[in-house]
Amino acid sequence: MERSWIYETNADNSARFVLGTVGQNPLVCFGVNPSTAEPGALDQTVTKVAGFASRNGYDSWVMLNLYPQRSTDPNGMHLQPDPDLQAQNERQIDEFIGGRTLSLLAAWGGVITKRSYLPQMLANIVKIADRSSCEWNSIGDPIAAGHPRHPSRPGYATPLQRFDTGVYLRRLK
Numbered sequence: 001m002e003r004s005w006i007y008e009t010n011a012d013n014s015a016r017f018v019l020g021t022v023g024q025n026p027l028v029c030f031g032v033n034p035s036t037a038e039p040g041a042l043d044q045t046v047t048k049v050a051g052f053a054s055r056n057g058y059d060s061w062v063m064l065n066l067y068p069q070r071s072t073d074p075n076g077m078h079l080q081p082d083p084d085l086q087a088q089n090e091r092q093i094d095e096f097i098g099g100r101t102l103s104l105l106a107a108w109g110g111v112i113t114k115r116s117y118l119p120q121m122l123a124n125i126v127k128i129a130d131r132s133s134c135e136w137n138s139i140g141d142p143i144a145a146g147h148p149r150h151p152s153r154p155g156y157a158t159p160l161q162r163f164d165t166g167v168y169l170r171r172l173k
Contacts, residue, residue, distance in 0.1 A: 003021045003022070004021065004022040005019075005020070005021060005022070005039040005040075006018050006019065006020045006021065006022060006062060006096075007019055007020075007038065007039050008092055010068075010085070010088070013070070014069065014070055015034075015068040015069050015070060015085050015088075015089075016034035016037075016038075016065070016068055016070055017064070017068050017088065017089055017092035017093075018062060018063075018064060018092055018096055019034070019037055019038065019039070019046065019062070019063045020060060020061050020062030020063055021050075021060040021061055021062075022060055023058070023059035023060025023061075024059060024060075025057075025058050025059045025060065025103075026053070026058055026059070026060040026061055026062050026102065026103075027049070027052065027053035027056065027058040027060075027061045027062075027103055027105055028061075028062045028064060028096075028097075028102050028103065028104045028105065028134075029049045029052075029061065029062065029063050029064065029104075029105040029107050029151065030064050030065065030066060030104060030105065030106060030107060030108060030122075030125065031045065031063065031064075031065045031066070031107055031108050031111075031150070031151075032065060032066050032067065032074055032077075032108045032109075032111040032112055032114070032118060033065050033066070033067050033068070033069055033070070033071055033074060033077055033111075034063070034065050034068060034069075034070050035070065035071070035072050036070065036072060037063070044152050045063075045150070045151055045152050046063050048151040048152050049061050049063055049105070049107070049151050051156055052105070052139065052151060052156065052160070055156050056160055058103070062096065064092075064093055064096070064125075065089070066108060066112070066118050066121040066122050066125065067081065067085070067086070067089065067115070067117075067118065067121055068085055068088070068089040068092075069082070069085060074111045074114045074115075075114065077114065077115055078115075079115070080117070081115075081117045081121070086121065086124075089121075090124055090125065090128060093125055093128055094128050097128060097129060097132050097134065098132075099131075099132050100132055100134075101132055101133045101134055101135070102129075102132070102134045102135075103134070103135050103137060104129055104134050104135065104136045104137065105136075105137050105138070105139070105148075105151075105160070106136050106137065106138045106148035106163045106165065106168075107138070107139065107148055107149065107150055107151045108122075108147065108148060108150065109143065109147050109148070109149060109150030109153075110143065110145055110147045111150070112147060112172070113147075119169065119172045119173070122165070122169065122172075123169055126165045126166075126169065129165075135162070136162070136163040136164070136165050137160045137161060137162060137163050138160070138161060138162075138163035139151060139154045139158050139159075139160060140154055140158040140159060140161065141161075142163075146168065146171055147168075148163055148168075
């Protein structure tokens, strides 16, 4: 079956805001930052997100990120956030959610600790999601440090379960 894609980047493709497939019931995954995945050329992370979506009753999936700068290595992310990229990312997330109550997948792992600005980015995104009463989930139990699991590691049999972003954000501070 041919898929319709959702794909939003900046002009020079150094940032990706949205990647996914069109459907009525998407699993919306939040990672830390995008790598090189694009329509028709998915990386391991996005392939696993698509697999978790199809195995858990979703008709589509979307990959969003706390920060939109493309980097194959999280250590390559900006040392200080670009406020224009941050604002555009939050706008894109708000437009995608569009008042819908969606299932969101917290999936950033311990990488959220790579940059000091990432917890605030998450807090801003949680506010956007809360306005639409979105439901946060994680893949299985959090890792030892309390972070939600990155999707590339657990097997597909690992269940999705509720994830309390409020408690998590308080622990991050």
